Amino acid sequence: MxxxxxxxxxxxxxxxxxxxxxxxxxGRAIQVSYIGCFMDNSARDMRGLSRIESVGEISVSTSFVSSGSMSWDFCSSFCALGGFPYFGLQYTWACFCSWDFGSLGPAKESDCNMPCNGNSSQICGGLWRNSVFALTYPxxxxxxxxxxxxxxxxxxxxxxxxxxxxxxxxxxxxxxxxxxxxxxxxxxxxxxxxxxxxxxxxxxxxxxxxxxxxxx
Known part of the structure; x- marks a missing residue:
């Protein structure tokens, strides 16, 4: 041996x-499941990236990352680097990672209506609205x-x-x-x-x- x-x-x-x-x-084995549409404001509901400045080549802006190629895959893979159980997408291009969510309450499902700018077949939240997903690691x-x-x-x-x-x-x-x-x-x-x-x-x-x- x-x-x-x-x-x-x-x-x-x-x-x-x-x-x-x-x-x-x-890469890391992950499973993704959609939870729902939730409210956000300037104080931010999902704050797992607070005080993180950069992860690899990706810069963090206050508590989220942005990309012109945003998609469910992009955000889930990024948040998996920190083992986060939840991620959220907002306004076509913003990705949030978090240990919790929902402090501002749920929103109407129709409020999350913006396609991801990296995959138009997927929804990436809306104006002050997060499309929230659960991340599990089998x-x-x-x-x-x-x-x-x-x-x-x-x-x-x-x-x-x-x-x-x-x-x-x-x-x-x-x-x-x-x-x-x-x-x-x-x-x-x-x-x-x-x-x-x-x-x-x-x-x-x-x-x-x-x-x-x-x-x-």
Whole structure:
């Protein structure tokens, strides 16, 4: 058995509820379901991106991202980088990620009537109206080992935290238990684990020497 296969077998045997899948493919398995049309205002109902400045090459404007190619796929894939359970689309081009929604109440379904500017067959909210969707992750307990992403996250709030770790499992078990954790960097030399709030690391950890694992 190869060293990689041996390590995978040890990890799988040590924690039956935590499945580690060694893979280098990008992307995350997600399921999307439509919830409904909901009201918004300038204070914003969906604020999961507050204090996040950028994710990869995408800049965040206060609490949303915008794109001339906005679609359900674009927004869901973006919000999945942070493991958010909900996303909303507004005014054809705005994407919101959030841990909750609906503080301003539901709107008439007919109020969400604007086609997405990246896919005219899909509806992307309306004027101060969010088309809200649920995001679920059928493989959230699976982790893929991959190369460290070259893309990073910029934020004015902490988006990683560190714990002592003797093995990769010491990283993966607490990450799997935390909805806030989407990836880890395990440094065997330092016996340290960095748990990441997004699938991309902050710039301060982008050159860290270690093993990178991301949720499936």
């Amino acid at each position: 190869s060293l990689l296969g041996y390590r995978q077998a040890i990890l799988a045997a040590a924690c039956c509820s935590l499945l580690l899948v060694i893979d280098v493919t990008a 493989k959230r307990s699976c982790f893929k080992q991959s190369q460290m992403p070259s893309l990073t996250v910029s934020s004015t709030l902490p988006i990683s935290w560190s714990i002592a770790a003797q093995t990769a499992l010491d990283c993966l078990i607490p990450c799997e238990a935390s909805a806030d954790c989407q990836a880890v960097i395990f440094s065997g030399q330092q016996r340290l684990c960095h748990l990441l709030r997004f699938a991309y690391p902050p710039a301060s950890l982008s050159s860290t020497d270690g093993d990178y694992f991301v949720r499936g």
